[in-house]
Amino acid sequence: MSSASHKRFNTPAGRVFDVVNVVMLLGVGLLAILPFVYVLAGSFATELEITTRPFFLWPSEVTTASYASILSSAAFVRAFVTTVLVTLVGTTIQLALTALMAYPLSKVDLPGRRTILSLVIFTMVFSAGMIPTFLIVKELGLLDSYWALILPMAINPFSLIIIKNFFEQLPHELEESAKIDGANELQVLRHVVVPLSKPVLATFALFYAVGIWNDYMSPLLYLNDQDMWTLQMILRQVTASASLTAEDLATDVPPPAQGIKFAVVIIATIPVLLAYPFLQKHFAKGMLIGSVKG
Amino acid sequence: MTTIVDAAAATTAARRTPPPSPRRNRFRSAVVRYRWLFLLMLPGIVYFALFRFWPMYGAQIAFRNYIPFLGIEGSEWVGLGHFEDFFTNPDFPRLLTNTLIIAALSLFVAFPLTIVLALLLNELRLTILRRTVQTLVYIPHFLSWTVVVSLTGLLFAAGSGPLWTLLNGVFGGDTNFLTDPTWFRPLIVLQEIWKNTGWGTIIFLAALAGVNQEQYEAAIIDGAGRWDRVWHITLPSIRPTIVIMLILQTGQILNTGFEQIYLMSNALNRSVADVFDTYVYFVGIQQGAYSYSTAVGLAKAIVGLILIFGTNWLAKRFNQQGIF
Numbered sequence: 001m002s003s004a005s006h007k008r009f010n011t012p013a014g015r016v017f018d019v020v021n022v023v024m025l026l027g028v029g030l031l032a033i034l035p036f037v038y039v040l041a042g043s044f045a046t047e048l049e050i051t052t053r054p055f056f057l058w059p060s061e062v063t064t065a066s067y068a069s070i071l072s073s074a075a076f077v078r079a080f081v082t083t084v085l086v087t088l089v090g091t092t093i094q095l096a097l098t099a100l101m102a103y104p105l106s107k108v109d110l111p112g113r114r115t116i117l118s119l120v121i122f123t124m125v126f127s128a129g130m131i132p133t134f135l136i137v138k139e140l141g142l143l144d145s146y147w148a149l150i151l152p153m154a155i156n157p158f159s160l161i162i163i164k165n166f167f168e169q170l171p172h173e174l175e176e177s178a179k180i181d182g183a184n185e186l187q188v189l190r191h192v193v194v195p196l197s198k199p200v201l202a203t204f205a206l207f208y209a210v211g212i213w214n215d216y217m218s219p220l221l222y223l224n225d226q227d228m229w230t231l232q233m234i235l236r237q238v239t240a241s242a243s244l245t246a247e248d249l250a251t252d253v254p255p256p257a258q259g260i261k262f263a264v265v266i267i268a269t270i271p272v273l274l275a276y277p278f279l280q281k282h283f284a285k286g287m288l289i290g291s292v293k294g
Numbered sequence: 295m296t297t298i299v300d301a302a303a304a305t306t307a308a309r310r311t312p313p314p315s316p317r318r319n320r321f322r323s324a325v326v327r328y329r330w331l332f333l334l335m336l337p338g339i340v341y342f343a344l345f346r347f348w349p350m351y352g353a354q355i356a357f358r359n360y361i362p363f364l365g366i367e368g369s370e371w372v373g374l375g376h377f378e379d380f381f382t383n384p385d386f387p388r389l390l391t392n393t394l395i396i397a398a399l400s401l402f403v404a405f406p407l408t409i410v411l412a413l414l415l416n417e418l419r420l421t422i423l424r425r426t427v428q429t430l431v432y433i434p435h436f437l438s439w440t441v442v443v444s445l446t447g448l449l450f451a452a453g454s455g456p457l458w459t460l461l462n463g464v465f466g467g468d469t470n471f472l473t474d475p476t477w478f479r480p481l482i483v484l485q486e487i488w489k490n491t492g493w494g495t496i497i498f499l500a501a502l503a504g505v506n507q508e509q510y511e512a513a514i515i516d517g518a519g520r521w522d523r524v525w526h527i528t529l530p531s532i533r534p535t536i537v538i539m540l541i542l543q544t545g546q547i548l549n550t551g552f553e554q555i556y557l558m559s560n561a562l563n564r565s566v567a568d569v570f571d572t573y574v575y576f577v578g579i580q581q582g583a584y585s586y587s588t589a590v591g592l593a594k595a596i597v598g599l600i601l602i603f604g605t606n607w608l609a610k611r612f613n614q615q616g617i618f
Binding site for chain 2: 011013014017018021022024025026028029030031032033035036038039042050051052054055097098100101103104105107109110111116119120123125126127128129130131132133134135136140151152153154155160184185186189210213214215216217220221232235236239240258261262264265268269272273275276279280
């Protein structure tokens, strides 16, 4: 470190700012997770504690009653299993389609490349909207099918462009030597390009997975059959039943106990939080590689 | 799509006409040479054709009285009728106002906060501390809107929620924040800030990482204080990124985010909660007015397109780098 960069921070006012900044940012960081920690604590608390104690980060009496209650619901367990399966299958399909399209587009001399890229970019700034897409999904017979949660969003144009940009800057020599050894394009993609791109592909796999897991609009639009509902739909039904909509308040069905709402929010979030560390390891890098390129 | 057609046309044309022009010949041999690559891309092209461009073709029902039984082309052409109905609809001013207010709050409150947070993070010297804060503030971005709205519901639950207790204790009152229309917009912006501000800093931090450190050294030698350095070096160096994000954000002005607004709206706050996105859903999906709601969506998309090209043009006028 040069003396100048030392001096950069060492004025008294600078030091005061540093302290304030650290404290403030730690506060911001805390605020980002505090609501979640409260709900986590509430999910293990008794009904009485939730309704009488305004705020706590540790329940005075730990109970798993809320979880036991929610997991005893067949509809909930079915929705959970379904959502896991749709997410796994969907992510595989979406990532495969994206990589298969990104690879040819990364070849600078591919005929028609510019046209295709322009069309892809056009879909980023203009979309026909909810209704025409809904009608196409209906036309294709995908209503009340889990494919409607996967196929209409199969390729995210942003992800496509970023993966394409990543493929572009891979060393070409490896691909060339694989081809001289008689490998076809699919083999080159599988055995040369994909192994070199694992971090980027892992990042986008997780983005796709989170996208499907968190999706509320697609099941709302495309699944009429309540027995097919995904976790987010059930979550909405459980948490909105008492506190949010006045329409629901008017019904005779007794609202589920508060504790169940806490537990459902936690169960719907935990898989995403489990994926987060893996995601975080790569996304900064993955995002930077291809981001904002003319 | 055009490319497939071009490619197909080129091949068939080449087959039919015995002496092909050299240019066409080159194109044809290129297509042949790259046939495996085209094959790999085929599913992707089919996807874009089916789910991105076919809906654009289908959007013409905005100019027709679409009857599913008659099909798109068979339905009666009514020109701009649905657009006129929409613009003269008594709901229109309310929808426009609600949409624009939420967009403005997002643009003038949430967006600057993202830049401020990025600048503050950039001033953190200890890498481990910066990493920790970054890790924490990115998390909410990955939670679904359903979870965020549910969290809001639990935190503001009338009678037991921590924030309900706190705010009503401080201001004295018995407000139900979840149903009171005056609290709808503050809650929406608060949710957006909580969910996306941290994540939004990524792109600015990336730009900040690229700033040449020697500039700071030189500025210090010239006696520039910390604030001077932020104002004269740091901010100008991320200006291109700010401009690009601003252009993208402007194009999104009429997209208020369907899930968030839909999930937050209820019978008591509809006067402030109804925006174009939710209106399209209520009128189109729930009431089945396909043509009319498509017209609403199309009007919105066209305005968005004009805005994005408009701001991009403006940015270039002022010698900034645009996105196109």
